């Protein structure tokens with residue numbers, strides 16, 4: 078460590094020891110000694126200090142050290158690599174200084190069982206890397222910072238037995254495993270804790286109400302609590318809101334009265350409701366729109382579009398005799414409006430459910446489009462959803478797929494899982510299947526340079542037998558040096574462009590696949606095209622905390638860390654910023670199969686009485 082850091086750490090210890098110089102000597106906190114290199118059992122090294130790669134102080138654990146002084150955050154936070162700070166069960170007093178914000182890498186902060194007082198500083202939520210916080214059994218008072226939810230990925234928050242007051246702020250409850258604020262003076266409604274924590278976590282706060290406590294909240298009471306200044310602010314807020322709403326309404330009315338613009342070729346028209354249960358309530362509106370159209374149908378106002386000649390129905394066992402008019406008239410429901418188009422669920426023939434993707438602004442020629450779709454259709458792979466039909470017009474392209482009832486990988490990972498278990502074995506299977514299918518497609522479509530172009534967990538769907546399959550293959554053109562039809566600012570693409578500028582469509586898919594692997598391993602949501610997740614994983618791995626990236630569900634299931642790390646290594650290769658360094662899908666498929674074989678071998682060789690052999694839930 079740097080001399081300045083050593084000096085600061087000695088100062089930190091002096092403050093903690095309240096001038097008891099004996100302490101410092103006994104524990105070897107001497108700036109002339111190396112805190113890192115020495116015997117672990119304090120022999121020339123600093124007691125309670127642990128270092129990373131024998132260089133930087135990473136952990137300071139001074140539990141039960143009879144410390145009676147105060148906490149000098151500014152000094153201790155000069156140790157930039159500090160990840161764990163634990164001062165449990167001493168008699169430290171005073172407050173936590175705002176300078177705690179400088180401990181940027183801090184992941185675990187434990188000060189329970191001391192005599193800390195004062196408020197938790199508002200700089201605290203700036204410590205985004207925090208995983209666990211234990212401030213229980215102290216004399217902390219005042220309100221918690223309102224933006225505690227900024228610490229995303231928090232696993233533990235323990236603050237029981239203090240004098241904290243005010244409302245409990247919103248936390249990022251998605252990953253929280255432990256939460257306790259019992260025996261404080263919190264008041265008001267309990268935020269939605271997603272039924273993860275019971276009444277024990279909140280008891281001993283007489284003014285708290287709402288679930289999971291048995292005391293219900295009285296709506297009027299919160300109103301009374303506001304001061305007149307508060308009330309003024311709230312009312313003026315309402316007024317502003319009302320003005321905005323009125324303005325929007327006016328704008329909408331003005332727009333509506335204008336003639337329809339040329340570009341709006343396909344509209345969703347009002348008519349009969351798709352849902353049978355609502356059928357009679359809307360019969361009155363039917364006459365207005367002329368019979369057969371459904372409330373949400375992909376109908377067109379453009380005369381040209383109703384010609385069935387442009388709909389190409391590919392030979393498939395799913396639909397026979399699908400006509401364009403049928404498609405337009407059929408009841409449809411808008412499922413999503415993605416960056417690249419909208420997706421409709423269409424009931425056809427009362428038996429077949431189709432998914433229709435509508436893409437706008439794709440400047441591809443009719444012949445190219447047709448060739449492309451037919452080529453994709455020719456390369457059949459059981460794990461790739463083939464289009465059943467497609468439609469071309471200059472402004473609009475429609476792609477028809479069979480609707481998959483079992484949802485997407487995204488939904489399985491992040492949706493309400495309905496008690497479904499998505500265990501390690503199943504995740505590994507998904508990874509292996511998708512890698513294999515993608516490798517096959519890449520190989521077959523190498524010549525035309527047709528990659529998937531938009532691989533992500535919403536485009537991996539589960540079929541009837543819960544086997545994963547890739548959908549929307551080849552709907553995005555991202556080839557050569559010329560700009561893909563995506564915007565230039567798309568960080569996904571610019572990322573795929575890499576530092577060396579070389580562009581490869583297939584390597585974009587490899588990146589996308591790497592992000593899917595990260596999602597499978599961490600269980601975390603992907604934002605910003607996976608860029609955030611990727612950089613988070615990188616930072617954790619760099620600091621040798623690899624085990625912390627994995628989904629808690631996988632850890633508690635007892636999944637093999639060794640094999641999770643192997644899969645993580647594959648993912649990191651896929652998301653290499655330089656596309657040329659990324660392996661091919663074929664190589665990736667081989668790597669994942671090796672991990673899968675290891676897994677299978679271990680299941681066979683493990684004794685049946687083993688913890689995971691018994692508890693392993695069925696894979697799909």
Ligand SMILES: Nc1ncnc2c1ncn2[C@@H]1O[C@H](COP(=O)(O)OP(=O)(O)OP(=O)(O)O)[C@@H](O)[C@H]1O
Pocket residue numbers: 412413414415416417418419420432478479480481482484485531535536538548549
């Ligand atoms: N064939 C299908 N069957 C069932 N659900 C589907 C099908 N195709 C897509 N979906 C689901 O419908 C939703 C909307 O799909 P859409 O493709 O519009 O979204 P997206 O993939 O997030 O966006 P985009 O592809 O435009 O980037 C997604 O949740 C997707 O998983």
